[in-house]
Amino acid sequence: AGGEQSHVELMNQKATEMGLESTHFSNGSGIEDTDNYTTVSDCLKLTRVAMSDPTFRQIVKTQETTVTIGGVETVYTSTNLLLETMEGATGVKTGFTDAAGYCLVGSAYRNGIELYAVILRSSDEQSRFDDATTLLNWGFEHYRPVELINAAVPVGTVALTDWIDKSVEVFASGPVIVDLFDYDGTITQEVQLYDR
Secondary structure, three states: OOOHHHHHHHHHHHHHHOOOOOOEOOOOOOOOOOOOEOOHHHHHHHHHHHHOOHHHHHHHOOOEEEEEEOOEEEEEEOOOOHHHHOOOEEEEEEEEEOOOEEEEEEEEEEOOEEEEEEEEEEOOHHHHHHHHHHHHHHHHHHEEEEEEEOOOOOOEEEEOOOOOOOEEEEOOOOOEEEEEEHHHOOOOOOOOOOOO
16 A cells, blocks of 8 residues: 555545444554544444455464464464354454453354354453353344245145136245244244236
8 A cells, every 4th residue: 555554544445435334443453542443333344244255264263273484383373262162153353452352253153144243342351252152152042044934835725727616735836944033023924826
């Protein structure tokens, strides 16, 4: 970008383009400064974009890697303890500053669903992982795939056009499975059959 200030301007421009309405950068590192700020919501938006990149996704789920530079091997271990302790953990990022406290954006994937937990200003290092684990497990308990229509079970019957006293069962061409959050209320179904 030609220098840190130009780089920061590009960072803020990108944040605006991504819809990060409550995020601002004042330096290239993001390290403590009163004009560096973000929110849980913006961290989540940024994480969703980042996790759509396969290379980023692979990096943040790696627990340990060895790098050789000039013939010297160095082992790097992720500071994200969720990768070791949580079923289906997929990343994402730990952080700490005196002002922000212990932070974590954690993610996990189970049964075709990926969930995220954003923890800011945790009081200690372990609490951020405990809180993220609690949130993610709660999410998986209440947000899950539900089969609304089983292709082997009839969804209704329809009278035959030429035989008024005869009807046939109607089946869906395949199962209908959707991800539902069970706190959204009861599920109702309505079947409408149309002539072709």
